[in-house]
Every structure is written in C-alpha cells, then in structure tokens.
Amino acid sequence: MTCCAAWPGLIDAAEQAMATVMPLSKVARRPTPGAVDVNSQSKHWPCLFPQHGPGRKHTRKIELAGWQRELVNEHTEEFVRGLIHSDGCRSMNRVRRRLKDGDRWHEYPRYNFTNVSMDIQRLFTDAFDRLGIAWTQMNAKNISVAKREAVARLDEFVGAEY
Incomplete structure (x- = not known):
C-alpha cells in the first residue's frame, strides 16, 4: 500500500491494520519520493482478500x-x-x-x-x-x-x- 508522506497518521493506521490482521508477518515501511510504501508479505493475504487476482480490478467481478x-x-x-x-x-x-x-x-x-x-x-x-x-x-x-x-x-x- 502506498501512502502519501504528508499523512503520517494514515501510514501508522495502515501499518497497525496489517500487523493486527497478520500478526506473524512483519510490516515494513519503505520511503519513496513523497510517499511511503507499507507492506507485509504472506501467502495468506489472498485468503483474506479472495477478490484479488490477475488483471485490473475493473475487468473482473x-x-x-x-x-x-x-x-x-x-x-x-x-x-x-x-x-x-x-x-x-x-x-x-x-x-x-x-x-x-x-x-x-x-x-x-x-x-x-x-x-x-x-x-x-x-x-x-x-x-x-x-x-x-x-x-x-x-x-x-x-x-x-x-x-x-x-x-x-x-x-x-x-x-x-x-
């Protein structure tokens, strides 16, 4: 998830949500120009978001x-x-x-x-x-x-x- 660097509260909330939902997976922040990427790696994310898949969101149900x-x-x-x-x-x-x-x-x-x-x-x-x-x-x-x-x-x- 990419968050605008101007909103640190949103970045903290994204990190907290990921850590709460997937407590065994480490949450990492990576600064980029004007933004911060917040991510967590787990093979279990697709279980929580079965809508995720290949291609663009607007082309699939x-x-x-x-x-x-x-x-x-x-x-x-x-x-x-x-x-x-x-x-x-x-x-x-x-x-x-x-x-x-x-x-x-x-x-x-x-x-x-x-x-x-x-x-x-x-x-x-x-x-x-x-x-x-x-x-x-x-x-x-x-x-x-x-x-x-x-x-x-x-x-x-x-x-x-x-």
Whole structure:
C-alpha cells in the first residue's frame, strides 16, 4: 500500500491494520519520493482478500464473500473510512458565481471517491445508503458527498486528522 508522506497518521493506521490482521508477518515501511510504501508479505493475504487476482480490478467481478459482507455490515463506518483513505479525499470545492458587480467565490468541504470498478463503487454507495449519507454520482468513476450534513457525518468517523 502506498501512502502519501504528508499523512503520517494514515501510514501508522495502515501499518497497525496489517500487523493486527497478520500478526506473524512483519510490516515494513519503505520511503519513496513523497510517499511511503507499507507492506507485509504472506501467502495468506489472498485468503483474506479472495477478490484479488490477475488483471485490473475493473475487468473482473469484485464481490464480497459472505463472511466479508457480515464484517462490512457490522463495521460499515470503518469500511467507508478505508475506501476513502484508499481511493478518496476530502477537499474544498470552490465555486465562482459571476455577478454584475464582480465575481464571488463560495467554497465548501466535500468528499470525493474515485474508482473505475462499478462493483467497488456499488460497495461504496451501498455502505453510504446503510449509513443514511447522501451521495451523488458525478460521472462514470467519481462519487461526491457534498451536502453539509453528509460531510459533517463523514467527518465524525473519517476525520481530517490523517
């Protein structure tokens, strides 16, 4: 897993998660320009992630096994948090409004999630639906969460501390 070096809390969380799930395998960090690779070698990782396989994610079926569905349903916030940390971001959206007396700028926080796999997008949006968080499909690969209440709800468990 490659993490942005500017977010040491995310790097620590990735290392802790790997060490917790695979306690007998050593977790290593390798700095690269602007990032840190966090990895753990084990022949058992495919047992935990049967969706892993050759080729690109968006060209193969991504479906949770029954035991994975149970975990995701039980820990939906953590699942969403992980998806945002891997394929999403929280940013300020800046919108310019043209007025007769000059332009005005309006900005507000929003979350974006980007993934080409329709299956992964569906897992993401299904989790949002279970949590009652409003989302919008921006285009074929991007999902946005921009309503004030929805962003506030995500901030509760995703947070900006990473």
